Amino acid sequence: MHTDTERCVRAVQSKDARFDGWFFTAVTTTRIYCRPSCPVVPPKPENMTFLPSAAACQQAGFRACKRCRPDTSPGSPEWNHRADLVARAMRLIGDGVVDREGVPGLATRLGYSTRQIERQLLSELGAGPLALARAQRAQTARLLIETTPLPMAEIAFAAGFSSIRTFNDTVREVFALSPGELRARLPKKRTGTAAGTHTPGVLNLRLPFRAPLNPANLFGHLAATAVPGVEEWRDGAYRRTLRLPYGHGIAALTPMPDHIACRLGLSDLRDLPVAISRCRRLLDLDADPVAVDDQLRSDPLLAPLVDKAPGRRVPRTVDEDEFAVRAVLGQQVSTAAARTHAARLVLAHGEPLDDPEGGLTHLFPTPGALAAVDPASLAMPRTRRTTLTNLVAELASGTIRLGMESDWAEARARLLALPGFGPWTVDVIAMRALGDPDAFLPTDLGIRYAAKELGLPSTPAALTARAAAWRPWRAYAVQYLWATTDHPVNVLPA
Structure with a gap:
């Protein structure tokens, strides 16, 4: 759908939540990407570009909007009603297969070469399996930062990052805030740090x-x-x-x-x-x-x-x-x-x-x-x-x-x-x-x-x-x- 510019512009201008997850709006002047229903005043059409995935936005150098939190959109319905290679790959990436088994493991499960999978994902989603898995890790990290009092080191490894440095760099790049700043922006009760509000x-x-x-x-x-x-x-x-x-x-x-x-x-x-x-x-x-x-x-x-x-x-x-x-x-x-x-x-x-x-x-x-x-x-x-x-x-x-x-x-x-x-x-x-x-x-x-x-x-x-x-x-x-x-x-x- 992201290739239908006129339809995407109409969806953004009407703040139509039905299209959240179908595509993402990247604003070239602010270098921010949003969901179609973002509550801020829509940018001028000439400043919008439309991408098929959060991972594609991140690869293109855009950071997530702090108002509409596009990383929390419902997933695209495409991946659950199709049975082709891309849809099957997206379901497996969503289930964490790349983090556990790498791209070769993903390819083995699907019965295709890694090159074929990367080519088809890039063609349709603007990002390969590693970038798509990275975007998911960033969202998992944000969830843990905002809903638990866990130390950042534990969050980094729980979210699937191989090192604390990669965790810090990814969070900063995607959300334009450090992990500590993400947690500091929320009331204490949201992070579960108040006494008696969090169960390990x-x-x-x-x-x-x-x-x-x-x-x-x-x-x-x-x-x-x-x-x-x-x-x-x-x-x-x-x-x-x-x-x-x-x-x-x-x-x-x-x-x-x-x-x-x-x-x-x-x-x-x-x-x-x-x-x-x-x-x-x-x-x-x-x-x-x-x-x-x-x-x-x-x-x-x-x-x-x-x-x-x-x-x-x-x-x-x-x-x-x-x-x-x-x-x-x-x-x-x-x-x-x-x-x-x-x-x-x-x-x-x-x-x-x-x-x-x-x-x-x-x-x-x-x-x-x-x-x-x-x-x-x-x-x-x-x-x-x-x-x-x-x-x-x-x-x-x-x-x-x-x-x-x-x-x-x-x-x-x-x-x-x-x-x-x-x-x-x-x-x-x-x-x-x-x-x-x-x-x-x-x-x-x-x-x-x-x-x-x-x-x-x-x-x-x-x-x-x-x-x-x-x-x-x-x-x-x-x-x-x-x-x-x-x-x-x-x-x-x-």
């Missing part, structure tokens, strides 16, 4: 999103399907355990009118950017609800549903392998039965952890742990037991990859080749684990019932034909159709 390893953050956001189906679904010990709804928040690269964590996510309140308890602060990335992905916070809803409104039978409760998101996952296992456990059984089966696996094979603030007890078991289980010990029908054991064996061996680097078409094909995997199971995994915004469930009984009530075709073939007009947002249409029932997944818990 616990961070309180605000996760931004593009409005509107309807929390009912999003949090309702997560709460209604929560696996005891791994997930819970407590005090108005969805809480769950997180398996992270350097340790584990617990996230508490609370819907607020203009943000999601996020409380993170981490065993290792180096996992902060990964934890944030996975929470955002779980709640589909980088979606563009206006684009989605406008497309779905083009169908006169869907339009009333969209107008009644706009901004529905697709509830996703923080662990793709976990969700695939749970999808198998949920085949042809009720939501309550699926939770019971999953809870048994967690209790028997999950990794225990302590939760001082609630009732969470375990991390969900890994595919490797489940692959070592004696199938005869699984209390479920023999055919589903076979389906599950085949799945976890493929996941554990890496034959099937469902992570952020996965090729959606390849993953679908490999899942369909497994015994016991039909279109419904594959598409629900594609929708919630892979993140395919166009995944569709025409055979789902709830979808067929809703379609019939609305006057849409109710047979799978006819409904699929009608849904062609909803592409590429059919997964969001599923949320609107599901919402026509009184199932608990559609109700925000009290």
Whole structure:
């Protein structure tokens, strides 16, 4: 979008927050870059230039605006609804792969050469993987500076910097302030330095999103399907355990009118950017609800549903392998039965952890742990037991990859080749684990019932034909159709 100068100028002049994260405005006279909705008086059009990423702005010598804080914009929706190389690379960079494994590790995961990845990222985003990862480290550092009383040396290494000098230089270059000056600008209560306001390893953050956001189906679904010990709804928040690269964590996510309140308890602060990335992905916070809803409104039978409760998101996952296992456990059984089966696996094979603030007890078991289980010990029908054991064996061996680097078409094909995997199971995994915004469930009984009530075709073939007009947002249409029932997944818990 940044190449459409006229459209970008209009967005900046109208301070349109819908475009935050889509592009950045770099002001040539001040050498500052902003989000489109920056509250200051817009510069003259001839003094604006538009860049596709914060990293590109930083590489071009611009520093972040202190008023609009462009580094805290929602992420571009492009990276979550595309499956090409650039989108997959951006999802992995957001998940911290470059910091942990370097650019060669990123290339290995994607199956391309480092040169090919760098060339494509530079072409589309104006910055290579190292610059994009550096911009993310700068934002992580700012979060830690402003939300914790940690010493700067600890923040530098927790944010992924290799040295304190690099940390200091990067913060000064990006924010035009030293780390100490960034902290000094905030009231004491914002930095957690007042007595009794900070718990070691616990961070309180605000996760931004593009409005509107309807929390009912999003949090309702997560709460209604929560696996005891791994997930819970407590005090108005969805809480769950997180398996992270350097340790584990617990996230508490609370819907607020203009943000999601996020409380993170981490065993290792180096996992902060990964934890944030996975929470955002779980709640589909980088979606563009206006684009989605406008497309779905083009169908006169869907339009009333969209107008009644706009901004529905697709509830996703923080662990793709976990969700695939749970999808198998949920085949042809009720939501309550699926939770019971999953809870048994967690209790028997999950990794225990302590939760001082609630009732969470375990991390969900890994595919490797489940692959070592004696199938005869699984209390479920023999055919589903076979389906599950085949799945976890493929996941554990890496034959099937469902992570952020996965090729959606390849993953679908490999899942369909497994015994016991039909279109419904594959598409629900594609929708919630892979993140395919166009995944569709025409055979789902709830979808067929809703379609019939609305006057849409109710047979799978006819409904699929009608849904062609909803592409590429059919997964969001599923949320609107599901919402026509009184199932608990559609109700925000009290």
